[in-house]
Amino acid sequence: MTEQLQPMPEDWQRALAIVAHPDDLEYGAAAAVASWIDGGREVAYVLATRGEAGIATMDPARAARVREREQRASAAVVGVSAVEFLDHPDGVIEYGPALRRDLAAAIRRHRPELVITLNHRDTFGPTAWNTPDHKAVGRAALDAAADAGNRWIFPDLLEEGLQPWEGVRWVAVAASPQATHAVDAGPGMERAVRSLLEHRAYIDALTDTDPETYVRDFLTWATRSAAERFGGRPAVAFELFPR
Numbered sequence: 001m002t003e004q005l006q007p008m009p010e011d012w013q014r015a016l017a018i019v020a021h022p023d024d025l026e027y028g029a030a031a032a033v034a035s036w037i038d039g040g041r042e043v044a045y046v047l048a049t050r051g052e053a054g055i056a057t058m059d060p061a062r063a064a065r066v067r068e069r070e071q072r073a074s075a076a077v078v079g080v081s082a083v084e085f086l087d088h089p090d091g092v093i094e095y096g097p098a099l100r101r102d103l104a105a106a107i108r109r110h111r112p113e114l115v116i117t118l119n120h121r122d123t124f125g126p127t128a129w130n131t132p133d134h135k136a137v138g139r140a141a142l143d144a145a146a147d148a149g150n151r152w153i154f155p156d157l158l159e160e161g162l163q164p165w166e167g168v169r170w171v172a173v174a175a176s177p178q179a180t181h182a183v184d185a186g187p188g189m190e191r192a193v194r195s196l197l198e199h200r201a202y203i204d205a206l207t208d209t210d211p212e213t214y215v216r217d218f219l220t221w222a223t224r225s226a227a228e229r230f231g232g233r234p235a236v237a238f239e240l241f242p243r
């Protein structure tokens with residue numbers, strides 16, 4: 001029998017979600033974010049890029065503006081008002097100290113107990129290769145959770161007044177092929193649908209399917225796949241790394 005997904009920890013107050021692109025959180029995790037905010041938690045979003053290379057029919061300068069607006073609107077649907085962009089280059093984000101430093105700085109600014117990121121592994125599952133940006137940002141987020149607490153790594157952050165933060169207790173990786181934990185998707189599902197629908201320019205360029213049908217079908221499929229290991233309840237699954 002396949003191992004069951006455990007409920008996500010609930011004894012925390014602040015989460016910081018760190019992902020590469022506008023829409024990364026809306027392809028699943030937003031349903032969990034909505035229910036965390038219902039429960040009185042604070043959640044902020046940090047995006048490494050503005051997703052400027054994500055729309056084939058739109059030049060990057062314009063796409064950056066459109067996608068930033070869409071990301072802020074989609075965050076607002078689930079109750080998130082803090083949305084930051086780090087302006088790494090979409091499609092060619094480099095994993096390394098510069099990225100880790102920016103993410104460690106964000107963690108020190110927001111002082112979360114829980115860091116959320118997107119799949120850092122090579123694939124999303126059999127035959128589904130992951131993108132370089134997701135891998136770079138996911139790995140750097142896992143690393144930065146520790147970097148943020150070490151005052152001797154990135155000493156220039158201290159000069160900027162960012163004190164070490166050792167309070168990250170978990171990093172939870174959404175869309176990992178090695179999920180261990182889950183959140184009931186039911187309460188946040190309708191907001192998750194509307195949240196992903198806010199990425200309208202992106203979705204219109206992606207598919208000829210009616211946007212609401214496309215979004216609902218995707219989120220229903222994703223949350224039902226996790227349900228098989230979560231007592232039959234549609235769920236948002238995470239691979240949890242305790243620290």
Ligand SMILES: [Zn+2]
Binds near residue numbers: 023
């Ligand atoms: Zn992405």
